[in-house]
Amino acid sequence: MYKLLLIEDDRTLFQEIKERLSGWSYDVYGIKDFSRVMQEFAAVKPDCVIIDIQLPKYDGFHWCRLIRSRSNVPILFLSSRDHPADMVMSMQFGADDFIQKPFHFDVLIAKIQAIFRRVYDYNTEPNIVKTWCGATVDVERNLVVNETGTVELTKNEMFILKQLIEQKNKIVSREELIRSLWSDERFVSDNTLTVNVNRLRKKLDGLNLGQYIETKVGQGYMAKEEGSYI
Structure with a gap:
């Protein structure tokens, strides 16, 4: 319960x-x-x-x-x-x-x-540790770690990052993220997603990774892999 x-x-x-x-x-x-x-x-x-x-x-x-x-x-x-x-x-x-x-x-x-x-x-998924741009993304512990340091994310922030890096170098639409996060997009403000992504990007700036979360105006967001020039 x-x-x-x-x-x-x-x-x-x-x-x-x-x-x-x-x-x-x-x-x-x-x-x-x-x-x-x-x-x-x-x-x-x-x-x-x-x-x-x-x-x-x-x-x-x-x-x-x-x-x-x-x-x-x-x-x-x-x-x-x-x-x-x-x-x-x-x-x-x-x-x-x-x-x-x-x-x-x-x-x-x-x-x-x-x-x-x-x-x-x-968190029950077997693949709970991922790598992205040289960083270790620990989904279970909500941590992103690289040689610069460690940042702790909220559950929402980690879920967004996980969704993006699973489709890295591809645009994930805002609608897809909203459906994944809140299950029914009728019950969520579009602005809520914007705030969560901006907060995620600001935290990743502390690891010099914020630049790799790109906003694609009118389309959605994309997690670039380091060294890609899409």
Whole structure:
């Protein structure tokens, strides 16, 4: 049974979501003290975090940043705020997805199931270590290592990189990446993919590899192999 930590201060909404998710065999935990979110996160050890933006003490962005500094656990924002900047900021702080309130419960379930499929299922593949541009890409540990150093990726970033290097020197369309990541492209903003790719490229810059993830305007993305001139 997967454990979900729902960081939501609206108790009525919390109970409604908990009851619905429990019906899908998810084990749902809440926050008792909003000044001790990190302590309760550590105690629960959730498989996924669902978090609101507007919270007592500190907002959801604050807690997302702290959680991401310690863990690669998937993070899903659930918020009534509808400004595009909120979605962008949540992704920049390391969130995996964003749902705006009010929402249809089927959408929430679809998002959670897609997260668990891509985060926990693909690690069962036998080929979990790949090489690309002289670097070792450890899919299971979410690490990219070369002679310059080591960078740790989020689950989303590693999934994107894995998809690209499996088709290196070929253009992978945005639609294909969205379908692979979120299973149903109706439930994801196109901007979410852009933010994740940009974040991936910025991290790879630390290994002098960012230049090998190319944006093909109007088409998609391509992972070039070092020494290729496509």
